[in-house]
């Protein structure tokens with residue numbers, strides 16, 4: 001999928017990137033021409049940068065990075081065939097590059113990953129300096145918050161690029177994203193294209209991997225935001241403290257001019273404290289969740305009066321800020337977690353220079369975060385509420401179902417399954433939590449991958465049985481996920497809500513090592529229209 005996605009991202013290049021002399025790059029980033037390549041290197045210019053052979057265009061510098069599994073140097077022949085005119089690598093890569101592409105000028109640096117971000121920014125002429133830029137990090141809520149910011153910044157400046165888990169989007173062009181935060185050259189190119197097309201802002205998701213692997217180097221954001229920190233990615237960061245330390249690197253002057261940090265959990269409070277102590281980046285602390293006692297203590301912004309509306313599934317709240325700022329806002333997604341996302345987006349927008357009225361109005365209409373509490377149909381007396389969501393861990397399922405219960409006068413119907421080739425322990429846990437919180441369950445496949453789908457469903461049902469030994473109100477669909485989504489809609493009455501969880505925006509179903517094109521939203525939409533007639 002990675003190469004496929006990079007192929008689609010190929011279109012996200014500026015049309016007229018003025019050339020940069022290699023000699024200038026060599027001087028600025030302390031790159032050393034390989035012996036014999038001094039002359040060639042000093043006379044060449046490049047029009048772009050890439051770190052992946054499948055993502056290289058004519059006239060570009062191919063940066064052959066040492067990877068976790070392979071050395072990028074092994075792909076030099078492919079990169080040169082795609083048009084690379086020079087290669088930057090480390091000492092370990094030089095010999096391989098020489099063998100793969102004799103005659104192609106080579107430059108070296110002891111740690112090419114550490115320079116590729118600033119180097120790409122230089123080659124694409126520092127596009128971030130011409131945009132209003134925001135980045136959101138944290139374990140949960142990055143995608144949702146970044147889409148709220150997209151809506152707000154678009155209202156403020158007429159356009160915004162989006163780079164995150166769901167898509168890479170510049171203007172009308174949107175492609176599937178290979179990961180949460182793309183490699184630095186892809187990001188710099190997208191921003192250069194945005195500048196060319198007059199799109200004035202950028203809303204990004206920043207993963208901790210990206211921060212550690214220097215994918216964001218070369219960009220100083222106007223505002224970065226932190227949602228929360230929960231247990232995740234410990235295979236990469238080893239400890240929660242290591243995970244926070246990785247995120248903390250984004251809250252430094254090298255990466256941002258302003259920090260907005262949710263202090264609802266101990267990790268956010270620690271990050272805010274550290275950033276304030278360092279005194280290098282101004283910090284706004286945001287508290288979205290209710291606390292006992294003095295609401296303003298230890299924070300700069302706080303939320304009161306969060307109320308969920310049954311009719312339009314919106315959540316209203318009041319955000320209080322410095323100097324008596326009082327913002328009455330409405331977030332189009334249910335649940336307190338989305339109040340956190342919305343409050344963070346509002347404060348980030350204020351610090352990015354957006355007026356409160358513009359921000360509030362845009363946020364209220366930011367409905368369609370793909371696959372995140374995405375409403376396909378809305379309760380209207382005839383139709384029930386039909387939702388696509390991404391919750392795929394027991395904790396997320398718990399939060400999601402509690403939020404949806406608040407907007408459901410009738411029965412709550414959940415269509416769900418669990419992943420193959422991933423954490424097996426969570427399967428019965430997902431079954432158990434869903435059996436506890438929902439009325440009707442339709443158990444189906446998610447991404448079975450190389451596993452037998454029946455065994456995965458059995459594990460989910462084992463958890464369901466802990467709560468409902470006789471499987472009362474539980475159906476199992478063994479044919480195809482789309483059939484389960486249709487069955488969920490079939491069961492849904494006007495007072496009910498049906499939610500399909502686990503795959504969100506994902507455009508593929510991974511089965512028996514194949515990527516089969518499949519997305520829950522259009523299937524649910526079709527089922528809704530077949531049952532209740534065309535949607536507007």
Ligand SMILES: CC(=O)N[C@H]1[C@@H](OP(=O)(O)OP(=O)(O)OC[C@H]2O[C@@H](n3ccc(=O)[nH]c3=O)[C@H](O)[C@@H]2O)O[C@H](CO)[C@@H](O)[C@@H]1O[C@H](C)C(=O)N[C@@H](C)C(=O)N[C@H](CCC(=O)O)C(=O)O
Pocket residue numbers: 002051052053054064065066067068069070071072073075178179180181182183207208209210213
């Ligand atoms: C741990 C990690 O981040 N690994 C990334 C790393 O892979 P790697 O070091 O193993 O690369 P490799 O396969 O050894 O290849 C070495 C070099 O050869 C290049 N190459 C490789 C193959 C080829 O055909 N041509 C080519 O030029 C690669 O671009 C790379 O530069 O460099 C690759 C190239 O950029 C990334 O694709 C790869 O991300 C992998 C796919 C990945 O799964 N990353 C995850 C962990 C990740 O980054 N996740 C975060 C957070 C997700 C979250 O928050 O949930 C994200 O931002 O998505």
Ligand SMILES: Nc1ncnc2c1ncn2[C@@H]1O[C@H](COP(=O)(O)OP(=O)(O)OP(=O)(O)O)[C@@H](O)[C@H]1O
Pocket residue numbers: 138139140141142143144145165180205227228337338340341372373389390391396397399400
């Ligand atoms: N602020 C939040 N706190 C806790 N959970 C949240 C929050 N926002 C969203 N969630 C839950 O996490 C799921 C993923 O949300 P979202 O995609 O916005 O987060 P993310 O950080 O981008 O995660 P991912 O990288 O997995 O996409 C949602 O379906 C919801 O269940």
